[in-house]
Amino acid sequence: MTPLDALPRSAYIHVPFCAHRCGYCDFTLVAGRDDLIDAYLEALAIELTKLERPCEVDTLFFGGGTPTHLPAPELERLMTLARRWFPPAPGAEICVEANPAGLDDVKIAVLAQAGVNRVSLGVQSFDDAVLKLLERDHRGAEVPAVVERVRRRIPNIGLDLIFGVPGQSFGLWRDTLAQAIALRPTHVSTYGLTFEKGTAFQSRLNKGLLQRCDEEVEQQMYALAMDELPQAGFEQYELSNFARPGFRSRHNEVYWAGRPFFGFGPGAARYAAGRRELNHRSVTTWINRVLAGQSPIAESEELSAEGSARELVMLNLRRGEGIHLAQFREQTGFDFRQLAGEALPRHLRQGLLEECDGHIRLAREGRFLADTVFAEYV
Ligand code: SF4
Numbered sequence: 001m002t003p004l005d006a007l008p009r010s011a012y013i014h015v016p017f018c019a020h021r022c023g024y025c026d027f028t029l030v031a032g033r034d035d036l037i038d039a040y041l042e043a044l045a046i047e048l049t050k051l052e053r054p055c056e057v058d059t060l061f062f063g064g065g066t067p068t069h070l071p072a073p074e075l076e077r078l079m080t081l082a083r084r085w086f087p088p089a090p091g092a093e094i095c096v097e098a099n100p101a102g103l104d105d106v107k108i109a110v111l112a113q114a115g116v117n118r119v120s121l122g123v124q125s126f127d128d129a130v131l132k133l134l135e136r137d138h139r140g141a142e143v144p145a146v147v148e149r150v151r152r153r154i155p156n157i158g159l160d161l162i163f164g165v166p167g168q169s170f171g172l173w174r175d176t177l178a179q180a181i182a183l184r185p186t187h188v189s190t191y192g193l194t195f196e197k198g199t200a201f202q203s204r205l206n207k208g209l210l211q212r213c214d215e216e217v218e219q220q221m222y223a224l225a226m227d228e229l230p231q232a233g234f235e236q237y238e239l240s241n242f243a244r245p246g247f248r249s250r251h252n253e254v255y256w257a258g259r260p261f262f263g264f265g266p267g268a269a270r271y272a273a274g275r276r277e278l279n280h281r282s283v284t285t286w287i288n289r290v291l292a293g294q295s296p297i298a299e300s301e302e303l304s305a306e307g308s309a310r311e312l313v314m315l316n317l318r319r320g321e322g323i324h325l326a327q328f329r330e331q332t333g334f335d336f337r338q339l340a341g342e343a344l345p346r347h348l349r350q351g352l353l354e355e356c357d358g359h360i361r362l363a364r365e366g367r368f369l370a371d372t373v374f375a376e377y378v
Contacts, residue, residue: 008272010059010254011086014265015067015078016040016283019101022135023204026196028267029065030283037074040265040283041081043290047264048085055262057086059093059251066122068098072106079114086262093118093250100146101137112153118249119150120158120189126179127172130165140179147183156247158187163225164218165193166210173221174228181232186247189240190225192218219368226364237320239362239370256319258312258331266296274308276301309334313377317370322353322361336360343376 016029095118096111125131126140150157159180163173195202204210234242254261263270266286268279278299280286286296309332316323328336347353352366352373366373
C-alpha cells in the first residue's frame with residue numbers, strides 16, 4: 001500500500017451558510033436560507049453513515065460558507081455529530097473557519113468545548129472602504145476585540161487577508177499587513193482577489209463597473225507580504241500561507257502533500273485510494289438527494305498513476321519545501337525529472353524553479369508566475 005492508498009486521517013466538513021453572498025464569492029453556499037440548516041444537519045448525519053464506523057482523524061476541518069453562521073445550538077449539534085464519526089486522535093488539529101461578524105462568546109464557548117483548537121478568521125482587510133467593496137459584514141475596528149475574545153478560549157488563530165482589491169492602494173495593504181501582525185496571530189493567509197465566473201464581481205467587471213487592481217501593484221502587494229511576514233517571524237510554508245513555528249495548518253498540509261482525506265457536505269471533495277470524488281455543489285440538490293437516499297456524488301474520477309503523480313507535482317510545488325525528489329518517487333513510483341521533461345531545466349534556467357538539498361521548489365520569481373509554471377507539469 002502506497003501512502004496515496006492509505007485510509008484518510010483527515011476530514012473536511014462543508015458548512016454552506018452565510019448571511020449574504022459577498023460579490024466575489026463562488027463558494028458552495030446559500031445566503032439568507034437559514035431555514036435549511038435543520039435539513040442540512042439531518043442530511044449530513046445521513047451522509048456520514050456512509051463511513052459505516054467512526055474513523056479516527058489527525059485533522060478535522062470545518063469550512064464554508066461560514067460554519068459559525070450556525071446558531072449556537074446547531075453549531076453544537078454539528079460538532080457533536082462530526083466528533084462522533086471522526087474521533088480526534090490525541091493532539092489532533094480541529095479547525096473552524098469563522099467570520100468576525102456574529103462570532104459571540106456563546107459560539108466561541110461551543111467551539112472550545114467541542115475541542116476546536118484552531119480558528120481561521122476571515123478578516124480580509126482592516127480598511128472599511130475595502131471591506132465595504134468586498135461586501136463583508138464587519139468593520140476593521142471590530143477585529144481586534146474579536147481576536148482577543150477568541151484567544152481567551154482558543155489561542156491558535158489564523159487571519160485570512162485579501163489583496164489586489166479594486167481601489168486598494170499599496171499603502172492600504174501595507175497597513176492591513178501591519179495591523180494583522182500587531183494582533184499576534186499564529187498564522188496569516190494572503191490571497192489575491194480573483195474574479196470567478198458567475199460572480200457579481202465578474203459581471204460588474206464585464207460591465208466596466210469595477211476595475212481590476214493593476215497587475216504590477218498586485219505583484220508588489222504579494223512581494224510585500226513575502227517580505228513583511230517572514231520579518232515578523234512567520235515562515236512562508238506555502239504560496240499563500242505564513243505560519244509561526246509550529247503553527248502551520250496541518251489540515252491543509254495534507255492536501256499539499258497529496259495525502260488522502262474525507263469530505264462531507266455539499267460541494268465537498270474527497271480523495272482516497274487514487275479516486276477523487278466531488279459532491280453536488282447545489283446545497284438543495286445535495287440535501288434532497290441525501291434525504292431521498294440517493295448518492296450526493298456529482299463527479300467521481302479514478303486518477304491514473306501518472307495523473308496522480310502530475311497532480312502531486314502541482315500540490316507539492318505550492319509548498320515552501322517544494323518536491324522532495326526521493327519522497328516523490330516513493331509516493332508515486334515516478335521520477336520527477338523524467339516526468340517533467342524539458343520544462344524542468346528550462347524553469348531552472350529561467351530562475352522560476354530552484355533545486356536545493358534533494359528538493360525542487362518555486363524560486364521567489366516563480367511564486368509570481370506559479371499558475372504558468374504549474375500548467376507545464378499537469
Ligand atoms: S463570508 Fe466568505 S464564504 Fe460567505 S459569502 Fe462571503 S466570501 Fe463567501
